[in-house]
């Protein structure tokens with residue numbers, strides 16, 4: 309197979325974890341006889357520095373012309389004071405919107421070997437295996453008006469939360485489709501006791517559900533969901549929710565796995581190439597120190613192979629390698645227990661490559 313991939317390392321630890329993921333991908337390409345051609349492009353703070361634009365046109369062009377996109381992370385204190393339009397995060401949000409990356413899949417799987425790495429009791433997180441399906445191009449992230457008005461104590465800031473029936477329907481369908489190939493259970497998370505947009509969301513879920521009689525579903529209020537994720541995380545199969553609820557719940561859910569550094573994601577497009585990125589941020593405090601956990605990005609590559617290129621076997625082999633590395637006890641600082649050796653980004657990457665060699669087909 310011959311494919312082109314747009315690579316957007318971004319800021320902070322982005323370049324390090326993406327570098328790791330590409331080394332792993334190269335190894336897989338060699339083992340399975342594929343050719344992946346990379347085109348690098350800037351996004352976020354580094355793009356502001358180079359082009360005075362967090363999402364330069366040439367980056368968008370590169371993405372549109374590729375078969376898939378790998379992204380690291382954006383942002384950092386250096387750019388925090390910039391005007392809203394120049395912020396690194398704006399580049400990522402614009403990329404999501406422009407490429408219509410409406411469906412963000414965030415699988416949360418607890419590895420047996422990491423049961424002790426989570427702050428929760430092992431018996432509670434054993435068997436956790438669910439996926440958060442987060443709407444990614446609507447809601448309060450993009451609603452208009454978004455502005456500041458007035459002065460002094462009357463100064464006012466406005467964000468707007470809007471959803472169209474179409475936007476809700478396509479993400480909810482994605483949730484039901486995924487449930488069909490999983491354990492057949494959808495939990496739709498909203499705030500229908502308060503928000504009008506959530507009441508429309510519920511209506512749409514009811515309608516869509518009728519098309520999937522083989523899938524059971526329920527509605528759950530977001531505050532309750534935040535609690536249930538800790539109380540009985542193994543209960544969930546597919547969690548489908550709007551943009552900001554999904555943002556918050558997925559960071560919470562990552563701690564079930566032991567570290568924010570473990571969660572991969574896929575942002576599926578309605579029209580073109582999809583994007584694969586870790587859910588964590590740019591971690592400026594450890595950038596450039598070879599300490600970051602590369603596994604979220606490496607696992608995002610497994611999602612890419614599976615969802616974008618249909619390479620199920622390759623994805624499976626990579627997931628197996630990641631699992632074997634964790635079992636071998638080689639762990640970055642975020643996962644290592646007190647007094648335990650802390651492996652570097654490069655060491656963990658080497659270990660994944662070594663494991664891939666072992667499971668050579």
Ligand code: IPM
Pocket residue numbers: 382383397400555587589
């Ligand atoms: C995420 C991140 C982004 C978001 C930020 C960086 C804009 O937190 O992908 O979860 O809020 O969506």
Ligand code: MG
Pocket residue numbers: 555556559587
């Ligand atoms: Mg987030």
